[in-house]
Amino acid sequence: MTVAGEVQTQPISSDEDVVRVRQLVRAAAVAAKLSLVDQTKLVTAASELARNTLVYGGGGSVTVTAVDNGRRRGIQIVFADEGPGIADLDLAMTDGYTTGGGLGLGLSGARRLVDEFDIDTEVGRGTAITVTKWSR
Template structure:
């Protein structure tokens, strides 16, 4: 179960250009490292974030990424939300099928991102936009000491 985000701890990043995509990746890696995610987990999170940020830019016409550390639960985690006000996704089941693409790519964006994290959801309304939320939980790492992050 996911902890409710604290708006005071969420970091919002604009997604409107390729430079913004690089900044989102950098910030996701930074937050993941500070929370104690291992290198493999960091790489999975950054990969998922990169795919979803690119979808936000290309298919949603831009939007924002919200990064929320989840530290008020027994296990530390990171919630990432990718929000756009684009055309929405008409068929979520089809869009999350391996190999499905509308952009000429490999068709692994949504389905691949879903496999890289612990929790994944899509809230979309055609003509109004999409919110893709993912959560990853730290596994196998000691908790950071207070004042060390």
């Protein structure tokens, strides 16, 4: 069972790693007692963001943390890369915007699937995206 504060890190450098991220996030979501619907939403968002980390960021890492805010449990996931960064964040966050290759969700779709979404990006430095899904 995952306890609040437990942290698991996984590199993202291949398609196989994207699959591992999905498995890691699914296991953490089950341990946090997220509903099946919320598990699916979180795994779908994580899959899209892991793929983006690989394809656009040139690879990176994911950190999955069990969190507890005193009222409910959840899972926080940080995707980080040292890629080119996102030149036009407003455009990248636009519904329907895609450069192809992913699930077609884009960043805006991933944002809608989670409860909290934060993106920190700088051209030439890379991108870090933090998402959190809370139990209902």
